[in-house]
Amino acid sequence: MARQYLIGAALLIALIVFPVVSPWSTVILTVALCEGLAALGILVLLRAGQVSFGHGLFFAFSAYVVAFMAAASFGHEVLLLVPIATAASGLVAALVGLFIVRYRAIFFGMLNLAISMVFFSLLEKLFSVTGGADGKRVPRPTLAGMTLERETFEFWMFYITLALAVTAALGVARYLLSPGGKALEAIKSNETRLEYLGVSSRKVLYGAYLLSGLLAGLGGAIIALVSGHVTPELAYWVRSGEFVFIAILGGVGGVAGPFLGALMFQIIRGYAAVHAPETWHAVLGVMLLVIIFFAPSGLYGLIAGRKRKSAPKETAPKETAP
């Protein structure tokens, strides 16, 4: 337990100090945190044994909400944009969740994929509204009423995102320890038994789906603000696949995992972009294989120490504290 808090704390301190030492990295770190948030949403669903290949939907939806609002006169404020866009994504998750919780395993993943691809196609097709494949520019809004220069804006956005990420991680950790979170694991291990106990597994999964949609939405809203541009690519299936990639890379053993994974992902991608600009996909692919075959519990598992090597059906350790 103490060890897991240590990992979280060490990661946090490193993140707090990093931008001061190396100012150019703030945006990349913020992007990593956003992807970490989306991957945290994936982690919640993975606890129930469900994998979504379509969370780009929520990520992109809130990003576009930000883009549209920021372009309009009334939405020119970060403190307004982020909660509204996140809530909007939550609303979409609430709608999609209504029927998607009826599905399990591969069908759950497929339906998520299909819905996100419908959204992706719409974003590309409705050129006059969404700007098509070129996407939309997001003008830099004010932050707490202040109009900031790029550097200051990025600096503050990073710490705001960090605070949000920590809050989200702690919240998710609590949730996973709560009866709802425990029931989630039961969906994975023995759903019938759960139903016998009088718990509606759909209700449990619905809650988790909503939460994961909100997390992905939060990440999407912030990424739209810091990169200043949104494109349909945010909803493409490869992007959704990356979230799952990041969740597994980081390890689903604890809520710090997705953030570790996202950081590692950005570092490898950045490193590959410098050394192999033409084959960076392959570098990432190899990295993913290495993790799956040699460290199936992810980076988090590597650091936290692997505890259950013998149980093949349960590669995901069950500790839930951060």
Place this chain on the structure above:
Amino acid sequence: MLEISGLSAVIEGVQVLRKVDFALAEGATVALIGRNGAGKTSLLRAIMGFMTVTEGTIAFDGRPILTMPPHERPRLGIGYAPEDRRLFSSFSIEENIRLPAEVMKVPGAEIARRLEGIYQVLPELADLRHRAAAGLSGGQGKMAALARALMVGQRIILLDEPFQGLAPVLAQRYAAALRALRDSHPEIALLITESNPSLLRSFAERAYAIERGEVTEVAGGLAASSLEAAGLH
């Protein structure tokens, strides 16, 4: 012919077989009696190569077979009828019965010969041969599974709780089929597991009891007194 000694096996870290010693001679009929979860199925699955064996040996004709991959073991002449039938539902009965011989590249004439022998032992299957396996009743399914085991079981046939869930009439019918098999193919060894030993009393020569993965021979076969002595009644 089949010698098992000191065999231990685990399922997900839980030990289900403990130092099992067991032997099956040519043409013998042996009963393995035990409650649900005692390890009967695990022992058969270990023989077929589906268990994680932690210690001990299994030898066939004096040759150790533990390292032999599961799909090669039937080629030794071991036929296996799992407890829950496990027929291939989209095939017809005859296709199910022929399948193991076909994949072992047994010549067509030989398959036909064996089929004929099987239908003699289990005449009711001959009439059902073109029916889809999915539509069989429990009793018919058990028969078909037995027939399928016979197709390759030229030396040993492993039957996992064949009487489980059969109505008395069908159970009698099944027992009769086994006796017919005994008569027509005395060289084939039979290993039958059961939780209810009385069903096997009429033809098993030797009996073993299994409890929590430990196997002990029941002295004097399946005579009522020895069963009581073994605490199985």
Place this chain on the structure above:
Amino acid sequence: MAIKRSAAVAFALGALMALPALAQDKPKELVVGIATFLSGPASVFGVPGKNAADLFFEELNAKGGILGVPVKPVYVDEGAGTNQLISEYRRVVQDQGAQVMFGAISSGSCNALAPVAEDLKVVNVMWDCGTQTIFEEGKWKYSVRTQGHAGAEMMATLLYLMKTKPDFKTIAVVNQDYAWGRESWALFQAGLKALKPDVKIVAELFPKFGAPDFSTEITRLSALRPDVVLSTSWGGDLDTFVQQAAARGLLKQSTFVLPLAESSMERLGAVMPEGVIVGGRGDHYFLHPKHKNSAEMQSFVKKYRDKTNVYPIYPTFHMNQAVTGLAKAYEKAGAANGGKWPTKEQVIAAFEGLEFKSLTGTITIRSDHQGLEDQLLGTTKRVPEYPFAVYDKMALYPGKLVTTPVGEKSLEWFAKTKLDLVNDKSIETFDYSK
């Protein structure tokens, strides 16, 4: 390599920050970050652009670099997606210390990168993207475009079509479904309405970008039999469309207008019939009627072919203009600065009004940072010298004639087009000659 590695280490550890060289001090090298497609379908332009850049920078460095400073290109993959591109772009500027960025090929990328360049205060040369809106709707101090824009291309195409086939009555369009396909058609349509209001548009098809099959579109066009079929598609999409249309006899039925076909000509080989109207986003053509025999062109075509085995296509010429323009702007700024190394602001200022020779003509950078570039169109002809179609009946439209004037918006300017532009005296014409 050592620099690259240390940059990567810095990236990984975040321990190091390469500060941009102080103004006036000559840096040890000038890092130029180049955003180009290294993956995805648009790498048909991105990779030739990169190959050409390698050649030009090598040449430039062999001549002593820019003001005696060697230039080092660093590449960023545009195919990684806009958000990733933006963070890579920043990294190259802030971590690798690039003072100049070339961004980019896709108009979407250019739109996204222009504000980033403003924020980072880095010289941003839009080396290949075409959207005319960028300088018409925005003012970007640090960005400059060393080539023409979509408006000039479409105007020249329209004028050429009006001249070679003045009496067509119906037209259909098959464009890729993204900004370029939509915008180029909007412009063309606006001009067409002004010049020939009675033309009937019988079909407007926007197949998905990267579509592998145009059978349905071709069936429709075969049934509709329009006089003219316009397609501003490029790359694999154009190749596929032309191939399938050729196989089904559509190319014989209608006059095809393919403003970007120059980049597909060699690949299409025998598929491309005679009589198709073709262009190449400017005056670029390795058989340019005025410049094909110049020493620079001959040497470039040879070097490029030695390296890649194919003839150079328009992105390589665009890259040449970006590199040459940059070198000239630095020289101009350096001269104005008394021979000292200019600041980025001085370089940007030097771009305004800059005139420099490209491989195929002269480029002028206007005060709104938009380049003026001539436009060359032709009609395909098959000749024994090449295993692919070449331009014949060429017309060279001066950049000034076909580019929307400063301060005007292209769409409005197109709507005001006058018929006398078609036969303007400044248009030069050429036939194919060996």
Place this chain on the structure above:
Amino acid sequence: MPPEMLFLAALDGLAYGSLLFLVAVGLSLIFGVLGVLNVAHGSFYAIGAYVAASAVLAAAGMGLPTWLAFPLFLISAILVGVVVGGTVEALLLRRIYGKEEVLQLLVTFAVFMILEDAQKVVFGTQPLFANAPMNWLGTIEVFGIYYTNYQLILIPLVALAVLVGLRLFLRRTSFGRAIVAVTQDREAAMAMGINATRIYLFTFMIGASLAALGGALSSATTSLTPGIGSGMIVLSFAVAATAGLGRIEGAAVAALMIGLGRSAAVYFAPEFDVLIPYLIMVVVLLIKPEGLFTTLQTRKV
């Protein structure tokens, strides 16, 4: 709109749907037998296309007759399926059966990323096409409109042959039956003497070869560019999921539905063209969660 236009639209949909079927059926077969949703399937399609196009161009360069392209398509497809598909299964997938689904999916996702770049390195980024086989077969006139025999006749015929051939192979040959047996009950099949490891390997090779065959056939009609695989994979997901994973005839019907739906869209609602496959998939999955052709009783394949 004259009624014959509807018929013409259907012809376009047929050719497109046939190609889609070839790719999707391999995906479906692999899922049905191995239980792995192979994200790298689109890469097999792309590599098959590149290898076939290169082979056809090389043959033409040597002055060999054009008809040789057709056997070359088959050879390239099998080669890709056996070499690339076989390597992926034997080296990677084999080690993760029985692990969580998400890990299997991610392994194929990683393979997809690696193969995407491998294609670029091996075949370059310039569009590649080899249309000689398409032109060699000539055109046919239907209601005054020319179609290529290649697209209108050959591709649907190949698709039909694959459909019938697969059906016969799985029903009538002992190897095919072994595949079906492993699909239904892996352990029972092994107890019958079936080498399940080999079945997995061969099934994966067959599935990959089918994707590569789809690619090889498309190489004569379309230009090959980097990234063609990633578009194809989602489409074949859509087909396979609509049909019900593992359903072979179902894949044929679903591919045809998507093909026809798409060409109908080009005529009547061009804006919906790209949406059609996903809309069909979403609607079908909402109504029949396991796909059109899966009933709870029947098993896969």
